[in-house]
Amino acid sequence: MQFFPLRAKILILLAIIATVPLYAGSYSLTFMIILLMYTTLAESYDIVGGYLGYMNMGHASFFGVGAYSFGLLLNSGMALPLSFLFTALIVAAFALLISYPFFRLKGAYFALATFGLIKLLELLAFNLKGLTGGSEGLTVSSGYRVIPVYYMSLILCAATIYTVYRISRSRLGLALISIREDEEVARAFGVNTYRYKAIALIISSIFAGLAGGIFIWNIIFINPTGVFGLEIALVPIAMALLGGSGTVIGPVVGAIFITLVEEFLWTEVPYLHLAVYGMVIAFVGLYMRGGLVRTKAARSLLNRLGWVEE
């Protein structure tokens, strides 16, 4: 197996994914776009949720803010690349703004306050009709964009995974993990905890915000529930936890697993698919400690492929 280095395998995999539009129909392409979007969200959630150890239940607020800013920028006549650039800047500024007050909170307080934030943003989006269009939603100009959206999602997703990989092997990653293990001790050893927490939040927010931008560009119309709703808030977190939080590959595995299960249930099971879906999630929580990638079978498989975690 060592004959092929890991890097080559990843490049081959990327090449295969990149050629999907050549032979796949629009249904599978849409499926892939959804998968890539959720992978991006789960992976970017994990920077704060897994490495930093702060359960950011409001990760989808970046997604929503990104989607709305991108839509508004595009509608104001800005060019596409500039819109993405400014979306990233707006989301990063938003993350910086909330990082100070929210990182004073710890543990479950942080988790629930960020969840409160996302509900607050949803209701603000409903009520600030002048800016967001309220419950009528926000529409951008339409067009056939499946192919460009696919490649943008792929690039964003690959960039997110690569960034997390680099973080996990860097000083920043060490700092984040030290904060996760014991914040007081980390501070005592000279880690500027506030600065690292803010950096982690900003990095994770940018990817989620850009995913939001691609989302509205793809589906043309968004409303507050679509981007700040429960599904978009909870599903990426469930994916990261289910795959294995605090590992590079875990959220990816979780995203693929949940998206496939969902796809199978929605198309093959006529009744009670939500119930089966719930039971699958509960089963993993009960019996697979630390997520799918930390099970023995997954570990040995990953080792054979040459992927080393932790």
Add this chain to the structure above:
Amino acid sequence: MPASVFVQLLIAGILQGGVYALAAFGLSLIFGVSNVLNLAHGQFLMLGALAVFFIFSFTELNPFLISILIIPLFFLAGSLFERGLIRRLMSRLPHEQVEASILVTLGAALAIQDITSFLWGSEDKGISYFLPTIHVGDIYVSSVRLLGLVFIILLTVALHFYLKKTYLGKSIRAVTQNRKGASLVGINASRVSTITFGIGTALAALAGVFYVILYTVSPEIGIPLTIKYLCVIVLGGLGSLYGTLVGGTILGLTEVFTSYFSPHWGGTSAYLLLVVVLLIRPKGLFG
């Protein structure tokens, strides 16, 4: 604002807050004792409401009387829930435990919601139960609401004495303060967990009784309500049982008064309040 409207809003707000506090109190007990964020809490509220709806549509009894039947039923359901799903997470490390409990309770919540709407349909259900309106001068108060208020106050007093005076109540408070310490002095912490889940679930189901009388109930209300109750317990301070009561009342009053001036902002005010309180006091009002 005329004084009569003010009094009516005050009563409505306290009742609303009381219902919040009732359900959130159960959640707070559960969190305090077993360190589990029970995302399926609102599902038991919904199930309690539906159970009352069905008993009421057959028997036409006073819904408050039916709710007394509900208590043992849901105590059992909650204990079984703890035994079946939560018990095995207790041996894990604290952060693993929180993560696993979120997966397990979220999964259970989705399953309960879907099975309920499969069996009973997903349309809104409500009881139309009327009693004559009481009026004192300009103030009109529905006596159903007043009865509800009395019921909640009685329950709160009963819970207070249960927690302060009985052995089990004291063990619940002891395990909330320090699980290891409590086990060390001979309290059976895992049995206390099971009982607490039972009590918390019964409280949620009781709050469901008010929901089905005052508003309407459908299988989808569970998870959004759970989130609101989580807000309430954070507002009061996690693990602070009386903070939950205060937090719930404040939230109810804020919502009712904000809705009087602008219906749209009523729902927003709750989350705005949560975020503002946490920014001023990072551990909640009584944390």
